[in-house]
Amino acid sequence: MVDTRQRAAPVGQAGPGEVAGFMTRERFIWGLRYGEVTAVGIGVLYPLMRLLGFFSIRTGLAFLVLGAVLLPANLVGRRLYRRSTHVGGIVLLGIVLNVFLLIVAIHWTSGVQSPFLPLFAILAVGSSVHVDFKTSVLMSVLAGLLLLAMGLLEYEGALPHVPLFSHREDPGLYLQLPYVVFIPVSLLAFMLLVSYGSGSLAGKIREREIELRMQEKERWAALGHFSAVVAHEIKNPLGAIRGAAGLLGRDDLSAPDRTRMSDTIRGEVDRLDRLVVDYLRFARPREPNLREVDLGEIVRRVENQVRMEFAPSGVKLDCETGGRPHRVRADADQLFEALLNLVQNARQAVAVGGRVWIKVMPVGPSAVALEVNDNGPGVSIELRRKILEPFFTTKAKGSGLGLSVVKQIVDVHGGTLDVGEREGGGAAFKIVLPEEA
């Protein structure tokens, strides 16, 4: 997994690529919104705590003033941010302001003993999720140092201590140096921990978002391919049918040509029909009829089927099924179709005099591989994933469904399909299926 926190753009700069740029901007705005949430939190918490007997009226009023400053400051910051080009500065200013005002609030609620200390976690989560981890660390350090300074000033008596309870005795932690140091340090550690946790969780979510977006993009691209392929595959037979029908309407056509043209129409209509059946089969695959199948048997069926095709093209086919049967739970017809597809593809990929190998061999104790290798030009690394996508074809003519049907079949059998390079050059397609005990 790529660490998004490190990938995040520096404050005020667009991230790499449009998507990242967009998300960075959104994150800044969210960072400022967190400040608003904190401000509203303080404003709402005060009356509630006053009811419970916390604070003096004086502290409470100061508190409301603080909330009243914090909220508009964040709102103005967000407006400014939307308009300004110096966004980094505004975000940093916003964070410093929020931390500073929160420290003031904490001073008014009994300093290092304040129950509001955990509010820093909201700021930490906000900045690490919506800005970046680095900014969050900076903010945590700032908060820790300010709290330490405040605690020391109260300890020394330079700053008056404001007790939290108006009617209860103060525990007096601010008078003990170990607490004055320990509490800011623990706050810093806590903020860093929260920043790290929420930042990496957000990174994962963001990555998933990008992945989903890419998938959608790919789906549209596949639809584009699909349209182009369908248009091509349909337009050609339609052209032939139109031409043949036009010729049949002429009186001067000879009897043999007349027969020929009506045969052409029939042939092209059959072809269109097959095309529709192919597409439908891809769109709504048949449930596999699983039973125990020997892969060697499948290889022999494919071998018999393609012998006639291989002979005129001068391509040599070698089959190696190993000494013993390799049993898998599978739909024999679907596996046959998958292997046939791979073998026909291999034959088309090699030149006259080329070679194609089919191999069955065990992979570890509980899996078996079905390999189709050829000594053709091979598949470039960039294309290895693409060629398995539906409607993608490198051939001048083809539905682009062959390999995606193979992938679909392998998937429903709980297997894997890998495209690689044969040792010595050429393509290597490898189906791995779980073997029956």
Add this chain to the structure above:
Amino acid sequence: MVEDETGLRDVLCVLLRSRKYEAIPTGSVSEALGKLEAADVILTDLKLGDGDGLGVLKAVREKGGGVPVIVLTAFGTVESAVEAVREGAYDY
């Protein structure tokens, strides 16, 4: 006639014959190149199984023949038309 779609090839050949032309059907670039001498004019599809119509055109020009070549396609683009004419196609 260079066209790898059998149906379309048959229709075009019958059409030519009905207009009193003799048509030699070929289904690939390599097959067409073997029969170049017999042709007075070459009609070729753009997308062929083992190459394309522009390849036929180039091969004809390289052999120094002045045989007119007409490129046929259902998927014409300005780019391929310009290239065909630049390579000396008679029509596109």
